Amino acid sequence: MTPNPIQYNFGPRSVATGNFDNDNWPDIAVANYIADNIG
Structure with missing residues (x-):
């Protein structure tokens, strides 16, 4: 299994x-509130 690169x-x-x-x-x-993005 490969590591997950998403924080x-x-x-x-x-x-x-x-x-x-x-x-x-x-x-x-x-959904990341502070960074205003989706990972």
Whole structure:
């Protein structure tokens, strides 16, 4: 397993899971409040 390059230390507020890219593998999206981005 490869390390996860995404950091969640910028005020994570919401988490969503789903198959966002239709590859049949679960995906995770984290909304970061302070950084105003999604990782």
